[in-house]
Amino acid sequence: MSDAVHRPLGERVRYRLADSLMWLHRTRGSVASVGGRRGYTYLLGPEANRFVFANSDKFRWGRALDFLRPVDGETSMLLSDGADHRRRRRLVEPGLHHRRIADHVPTMAANADRVIDQWRPGEEHDAFAQFRSAIRRTTLDTLFGPTLASDAETLGGDLQVMIDLCDAMPQAVAAKRRLRTPQWRRAMAARDRVDARVHAEIDRVRSLHPGSEMSIMDTLVHGRDGTGDGLADHEIRDQAVTLIVAGYETTSALLGWALHAMLADPQVWQTAAEEVRAVASDRVPTAQEIRSMPYLNGVVSESLRLWAPVVVLARWLAEPISFAGKDIRPGSSVVISPYVTHRLPELWPAPLEFRPERWIAGDPSHHKPKPYEYLPFGGGAHRCVGAAMAVTEVAVMLSRILTRAELTLVPQRIRPRSMVTMKPRDGLRVRVRSKH
Numbered sequence: 134m135s136d137a138v139h140r141p142l143g144e145r146v147r148y149r150l151a152d153s154l155m156w157l158h159r160t161r162g163s164v165a166s167v168g169g170r171r172g173y174t175y176l177l178g179p180e181a182n183r184f185v186f187a188n189s190d191k192f193r194w195g196r197a198l199d200f201l202r203p204v205d206g207e208t209s210m211l212l213s214d215g216a217d218h219r220r221r222r223r224l225v226e227p228g229l230h231h232r233r234i235a236d237h238v239p240t241m242a243a244n245a246d247r248v249i250d251q252w253r254p255g256e257e258h259d260a261f262a263q264f265r266s267a268i269r270r271t272t273l274d275t276l277f278g279p280t281l282a283s284d285a286e287t288l289g290g291d292l293q294v295m296i297d298l299c300d301a302m303p304q305a306v307a308a309k310r311r312l313r314t315p316q317w318r319r320a321m322a323a324r325d326r327v328d329a330r331v332h333a334e335i336d337r338v339r340s341l342h343p344g345s346e347m348s349i350m351d352t353l354v355h356g357r358d359g360t361g362d363g364l365a366d367h368e369i370r371d372q373a374v375t376l377i378v379a380g381y382e383t384t385s386a387l388l389g390w391a392l393h394a395m396l397a398d399p400q401v402w403q404t405a406a407e408e409v410r411a412v413a414s415d416r417v418p419t420a421q422e423i424r425s426m427p428y429l430n431g432v433v434s435e436s437l438r439l440w441a442p443v444v445v446l447a448r449w450l451a452e453p454i455s456f457a458g459k460d461i462r463p464g465s466s467v468v469i470s471p472y473v474t475h476r477l478p479e480l481w482p483a484p485l486e487f488r489p490e491r492w493i494a495g496d497p498s499h500h501k502p503k504p505y506e507y508l509p510f511g512g513g514a515h516r517c518v519g520a521a522m523a524v525t526e527v528a529v530m531l532s533r534i535l536t537r538a539e540l541t542l543v544p545q546r547i548r549p550r551s552m553v554t555m556k557p558r559d560g561l562r563v564r565v566r567s568k569h
Contacts, residue, residue, distance in 0.1 A: 142397055143439045143476065143485030146390075148549040151444045151472040158473050164459045173447075173466045176456060177473050179480065183505035184456050185448065185469050186513035194218075194515060196449030197466060200303035201553075203310070203320060204295045204378060206371030210518070211379070218514070224356045224364060225372055225518055228276065228349035234525050235420035236347070237275040241526045242417040244271045245533040252565045257543055260392055261561035264530060265385035271526060272380035277373065278348040281334050288330060291323035292378060300553050331370050349376065376519065383442040384523040386556035388530060391436040393561055394487050395531070396542045401489060405429050406535040415536055415569065423528045431489030432531070433524050437509035439487060441471040442554045446511055471508045472555075480506050539566040 157165040158177040165175045176185060185192065195212045205211055210221040227233075244267040252258060269289050274282035281288070298320035299306055309317045335354060338346065343355035353369045364372070395402045408428045412418060424430070450465045461467065476484045481491075482498065491498045510517035517523075534540070543562035550558035 141483070141485035142394060142487040145397075146393070146440070146547050146549065148444065148472070148555060151470070151549075151555070154445070154470050154473050155476060158477075163457050164461075173468050174450075174461050175468050175470070177470055178477065179474055179503070179506045181456065182469050182474060182508060182512065183503075185467070186505060188454060189513045189515070191450065191452040191454055192448035192467065193451050194448060197447040200301075200306040201299055203306070203317075203324065204292075204299055205375045206367070208368045209371040209375045211375050211515075220358055221364070221368065221372060222518060223358060224353060225349065225376070227356070228352045229519055229522055231420075231521060233347070234522050237271075237522075238420050238423070238525070238529055239417060240275050241271050241529040242533050244268070244274075245530040246537070249533060249537050249568070252538060252568060254565050254567050256565050258563055258565070259560040260540070260563045261385070261389040261557050264388050264392075265381065267530070268385045268388065268526065269377075269381040272377055272384070275522075276349040276376055276380065277334065278346050278350060280337065281330070281350070284330060288327060288377075289381075291327050292374075294323040295320050295327070296378065296382065296553070300551055302552060327374065328370060331373050332366065334373075335366055335369055349373075379517070380519055380522070382554045382556075383517075384526055386440070386442045386554050387433070387436060387523060388527045389557045389561050390440040391432055391527060391531060392534065392563075393542070393547060393557070394436055394439075395432060395535075396540060396563065398487065401432065401487070402535070405432055405489075405531070409532045409535045413532065413536070418529070418532055420525065423525060423532065426528070426532075427493045428489055429528055429531060429535075430524075431492035433527050434492045435487055435489045437524075438475045438481070438507065439485075440549065440555055441475060441509035442556070443509075443511065444472045444555050445470045446508075471511075474506060474508065536569065538568050540564065541566055 154175065154177065157175055163176060163178045163181050165177065167173055167175065193214050195214055198212050202212065208221070210218060210225060213221055245264070248263045248267050266289065270282055270285040273285050273288070298309065298316055334350060338350050338354045344351065350373065353364055353372055355363070357363050395405060405428055408426050409418070412422050412426055445468045447466060447468045450461060450463050450467050453463055454461050475481065478484050480502070488498060490496045491500065493499055504512050510520040540563045543564055545559070545562050547561070548558040549555045
């Protein structure tokens with residue numbers, strides 16, 4: 134057996150680009166400037182995270198994430214700051230309340246079962262690709278209803294063209310835009326098709342009585358803030374596309390890493406499977422039952438620790454700041470990193486080992502991290518609005534896999550990729566041993 138198999142899982146599956154940030158932290162400490170005046174200032178480690186979250190008013194998101202505008206749009210909540218961000222976020226949040234999420238568990242399970250139903254013992258499948266499609270359909274169905282979900286594959290193809298455009302260094306995206314490259318033109322044509330479909334759905338929902346459909350689209354179209362104002366159509370489009378893309382990009386990445394981690398260690402798979410079967414036997418668990426499975430949730434949390442979908446969080450500095458004795462000028466691009474924070478041995482003993490039990494209260498290794506020590510979904514005012522939805526969906530889909538199938542990993546090299554969402558570069562090949 135290869136010695137690589139005995140190395141900690143976090144060492145076997147590492148992202149070289151992100152590991153360069155670990156090197157920066159080791160050699161330069163918590164503040165490192167790279168690339169001169171047009172480069173980046175990295176503030177690394179938990180205290181840097183806490184400082185940035187506490188001084189959010191000094192930063193701007195829109196300027197830092199400008200390269201995402203071709204997908205998310207000018208008014209996206211993700212790219213908004215200040216009052217605009219708060220207003221748009223308040224109108225989105227009701228559709229992602231825990232009670233709404235609990236109602237969506239059967240849909241999450243059904244879309245997982247659609248994938249598993251197609252498997253036969255002895256077959257090989259790219260589980261990442263298949264569950265990515267399942268999660269995209271779930272995102273569309275649970276957040277926007279069955280009408281839009283019926284176009285999941287077509288929308289997914291067009292959205293992927295748009296995502297591929299932005300999945301590069303910001304400077305490269307800006308160059309493609311300036312030069313109107315073939316890739317840029319294909320992405321803009323795909324955007325036109327997506328926009329036409331989303332605006333048609335906006336018109337359809339507006340023709341209905343408010344509340345007649347329990348969906349975020351209904352909330353976006355009919356919702357009003359404290360002053361009685363709602364969102365304009367272009368704002369609704371931007372929030373909808375942002376939620377769709379973020380909903381399946383990050384969630385599918387998380388599921389891919391969690392499934393790989395369980396398959397890489399048979400003991401993890403067995404422990405999680407026994408817990409699921411003890412709670413729900415062979416039926417679909419409820420949201421409350423999912424929350425009652427500490428080991429399965431530990432698998433999800435530990436996967437988020439080692440492979441947080443977003444490696445870095447960037448902000449544009451609007452006012453001068455000082456951190457760790459160093460002055461940083463306005464106009465700088467400031468970056469913090471969940472990846473670095475989550476792999477620091479002073480916070481996480483044996484940080485490269487995959488240990489779901491470190492998330493279970495009462496276990497000797499348990500440590501409840503502070504918000505600035507564990508930030509897979511960001512933090513502060515811009516923390517991901519769909520975080521609870523994502524972890525619930527992954528836990529539900531993993532529970533269905535554990536209940537219904539026995540899988541093994543096909544020999545392969547698992548390599549992370551992406552500037553936007555860290556995911557398995559070449560998918561995740563599995564072999565179906567049996568089905569229950």
